[in-house]
Amino acid sequence: MIGILKESCKRVALTPQVCKKISDSLGVKIYVESGAGLQAGFTDDAYNMVAEACNKDEVIGKSSIIISVNPLPLETYRSFKKGTILLSMFEPYNDLEISGSLKEMGLTAFSLDMIPRSTLAQAVDILSSMASLSGYQAIVLGATEMTRVIPMLTTAAGTIKPANILIIGAGVAGLQAIATGRRLGAKVFAFDVRSSSKEEVQSLGAKFVEVEGAKDDAGAGGYAIQQSEEFIQRQKDEIHKFASNSDIIVTTAQLRGKKAPILIEDRTIAAMKPGSVIIDLAQRTGGNTAFTKEGKTVTNNGVIIIGDSDLADQIPEHASELIANNYFNFLKLFVKDGVINVDMANPILDSSMITK
Numbered sequence: 001m002i003g004i005l006k007e008s009c010k011r012v013a014l015t016p017q018v019c020k021k022i023s024d025s026l027g028v029k030i031y032v033e034s035g036a037g038l039q040a041g042f043t044d045d046a047y048n049m050v051a052e053a054c055n056k057d058e059v060i061g062k063s064s065i066i067i068s069v070n071p072l073p074l075e076t077y078r079s080f081k082k083g084t085i086l087l088s089m090f091e092p093y094n095d096l097e098i099s100g101s102l103k104e105m106g107l108t109a110f111s112l113d114m115i116p117r118s119t120l121a122q123a124v125d126i127l128s129s130m131a132s133l134s135g136y137q138a139i140v141l142g143a144t145e146m147t148r149v150i151p152m153l154t155t156a157a158g159t160i161k162p163a164n165i166l167i168i169g170a171g172v173a174g175l176q177a178i179a180t181g182r183r184l185g186a187k188v189f190a191f192d193v194r195s196s197s198k199e200e201v202q203s204l205g206a207k208f209v210e211v212e213g214a215k216d217d218a219g220a221g222g223y224a225i226q227q228s229e230e231f232i233q234r235q236k237d238e239i240h241k242f243a244s245n246s247d248i249i250v251t252t253a254q255l256r257g258k259k260a261p262i263l264i265e266d267r268t269i270a271a272m273k274p275g276s277v278i279i280d281l282a283q284r285t286g287g288n289t290a291f292t293k294e295g296k297t298v299t300n301n302g303v304i305i306i307g308d309s310d311l312a313d314q315i316p317e318h319a320s321e322l323i324a325n326n327y328f329n330f331l332k333l334f335v336k337d338g339v340i341n342v343d344m345a346n347p348i349l350d351s352s353m354i355t356k
Contacts, residue, residue: 003063004032005056005072010039010316011323013067018324020050026331027338031059040316067327074101082106087327089113089126092354093257103355110352112330121348123329128172129322133312135176138279142248143184145304147275151185162187166242168263168288169252170197173281177250178204189242209242211235232261239263244271249278251288264289274302283307
């Protein structure tokens with residue numbers, strides 16, 4: 001039995017379409033808390049065709065596996081039966097208490113943000129799924145908020161130059177932001193400490209901003225690593241040069257388990273044109289500017305700074321569809337014919353289990 005609860009975010013962990021795939025192929029019955037999918041556009045009637053919509057207590061009482069987009073409140077977990085298996089994105093590198101708390105409650109937890117970003121794990125990589133949507137939405141949001149237009153326009157009243165967009169961090173979110181900015185007609189520049197990203201940036205039609213001397217680690221699972229102070233200063237100087245002329249900046253630079261580096265300095269914001277926009281996707285770990293505020297939009301020197309690490313939640317229908325497919329692919333690793341069999345020799349299960 002799998003349970004889905006209503007969450008504070010707009011997304012839902014399983015969509016009706018994926019519920020049908022799970023019940024048909026894995027031999028599992030699914031219970032969904034009434035109203036859990038409404039904000040993402042999925043009604044109880046749609047769920048009742050492939051699952052069973054019921055109240056929260058029934059979902060908790062009947063389910064042996066409970067799946068959520070984000071971690072649920074601790075008081076909710078305390079009401080679960082011992083031995084319940086949890087699937088979510090717990091971020092144990094940021095929440096150092098979560099593993100111990102769940103263990104004390106007798107719960108087994110898999111945190112899908114701990115899965116290595118490898119070819120083998122692509123089908124279950126929720127972080128990449130959400131980052132791709134966040135990168136797209138960041139450009140859409142920037143276009144909406146800034147005081148100018150993005151493409152070059154030639155009119156009888158004169159010609160408008162294309163906007164300059166700077167992407168800091170060419171991971172999944174950054175690459176999607178580059179592609180979206182280019183489709184809208186902007187001149188796009190991108191910076192990343194990982195030399196491996198240069199070819200990908202250029203293939204999307206953006207200019208790669210390179211600072212020599214970056215440390216790279218092929219064993220870091222696709223994540224950036226801590227750089228030297230000397231490199232960081234040269235990096236800030238180069239970013240300042242490009243950022244000063246940018247209409248939209250999207251920052252994505254994060255270090256797993258550490259505070260996000262400040263890459264857009266006060267002097268840079270002071271040099272930017274009023275009406276420009278910074279979308280800081282690193283807000284959850286402190287942000288890449290000193291002025292980023294959690295979940296808020298602030299203005300400094302006429303520059304609009306939006307701090308939001310979860311922009312995918314603004315596109316809940318498609319975000320839920322991607323998350324649901326990631327969870328379906330993850331369930332296939334340890335559920336067959338209605339029976340749970342967790343094989344810890346599987347590197348995906350081994351890396352993502354945070355308590356048993």
